[in-house]
Structures are given as structure tokens and as C-alpha cells.
Amino acid sequence: xxxxxxxxxxxxxxxxNPLTVxxxxxxxxxxxxxxxxxxxxxxxxxxLKYITGDNLVKGSYGFEAEFNKxxxxxxxxxxxxxxxxxxxxxxxxREEAARQLTFGSGTQLTVLP
Amino acid sequence: DAGVTQSPTHLIKTRGQQVTLRCSPxxxxxxxxxxxxxxxxxxxxxFQYYEEEERQRGNFPDRFSGHQFPNYSSELNVNALLLxxxxxxxxxxxxxxETQYFGPGTRLLVL
Numbered sequence: 327x328x329x330x331x332x333x334x335x336x337x338x339x340x341x342x343n344p345l346t347v348x349x350x351x352x353x354x355x356x357x358x359x360x361x362x363x364x365x366x367x368x369x370x371x372x373x374l375k376y377i378t379g380d381n382l383v384k385g386s387y388g389f390e391a392e393f394n395k396x397x398x399x400x401x402x403x404x405x406x407x408x409x410x411x412x413x414x415x416x417x418x419x420r421e422e423a424a425r426q427l428t429f430g431s432g433t434q435l436t437v438l439p
Numbered sequence: 440d441a442g443v444t445q446s447p448t449h450l451i452k453t454r455g456q457q458v459t460l461r462c463s464p465x466x467x468x469x470x471x472x473x474x475x476x477x478x479x480x481x482x483x484x485x486f487q488y489y490e491e492e493e494r495q496r497g498n499f500p501d502r503f504s505g506h507q508f509p510n511y512s513s514e515l516n517v518n519a520l521l522l523x524x525x526x527x528x529x530x531x532x533x534x535x536x537e538t539q540y541f542g543p544g545t546r547l548l549v550l
Contacts, residue, residue: 330481360538362541367546368543368544369443369445369529369541369542369543369544370482370529370531370541371541372538372539372540372541375538416481416482418481424495425472425487425494425495425535425536426472426484426487426495426497427472427474427482427484427531427539428484429481429482429483430481431480431481432480432481
């Protein structure tokens, strides 16, 4: 069975500082990993994904994520946070043979001006 | 290019009623997945449709059913509504086994 853990319910960071949102996963076989962002009263917006290849994945709006197979992690990062990055972030995983995404419980990111 | 669209945006029903939610996929996509997002939680997979067939189903009771039409649009039906069915219902479209793109959701309130 596939599962995802987001250990932090809330992350606060000052504008201009780097940000990290943590995610760990568990799958049988090769993982397909995703980050989505959700703004209030909105659906999920795709940010980036890891399928195979380079461990550092670059996505939309300056976000990137680092895949670490030994630590089964896929942390979301951004070098310099913006107030407009404040939102709810979800990590998701799909096993290679599966069709559904399994989501974490979400991390509320607040960027303080 | 229109993204994934869902209707209605909001819906209020009473316990025991039935509801139908609709989804139009992103242009070119032929696979539709439905998720339920309860307040304060991550989305939970309900089922996925491809070629008008249900390909996979999550841990949801038979009260939840769906349909996919030849134009790839989809409906989610929920019978005998319970208070616990109150949630944001999200539709996602994709090519098979490719990135899923989500619509804005339908917020269902059951009283």
C-alpha cells in the first residue's frame, strides 16, 4: 500500500527566506511523487513531479523538490519565499502500477512580510 | 485552453437525498478521477474512469457511483446522503498514468 506523511501541519517563514515543506512516503516499488498547492476555496494546482531521473526536480513559480530514495523523502523547497506563496501544500504519491494518488494531510505555509 | 471544470460550485442537500456532480476534463484528456476532501484533510480517492469504465475504486461505499460519457465528461452520484458526506469533491483529468490536473471542486453541504 502507498502512503504519505507530512509531519508539519504548519510552517512559518519570513519573506525572502528559504522555505522547506517536508514529505516522506512509503510504496512498493518505484514511486511517482507530486506536489500540489491549494489556495482557499480552490482546487489543487499542480506544482511539480518526480518520475525518474535527476533527484532535484524544478517546477512552477520557482519551487523545486529533492527526491531522496534512501530517506524516502520528497521535500519541497524554494530559495526565497514570497507572501503570495502562503497556501496549503499537499504531497502525493502513486505506485508505478497504481492509478490513484494518495495524499498527505497537508502543510499550511504562511510567509510573513 | 479550458482546464478542468466542475458544476455546480456549491450545493446544499438534506440527509437521505441524492446528488449528482459533474466534471468536464481538460481538453484532450480521457481519464477522470474523483476525490473527496473533508475539511482539514487531504483528498481521498473515490474512483477513476477511462473508456467509460470504472478502472479502480477507493474505499468508498456503493452509495458512491459514477459514469463517464463518450466525450470523456463524468458524473459522480451519491445516494442516501449522510452528514459525513459533506466535503469538497474534486475531479481530476489526465491521460492514463499521467499527471492529474484538478478542477475547482464542488462543495457539498449535507444538513
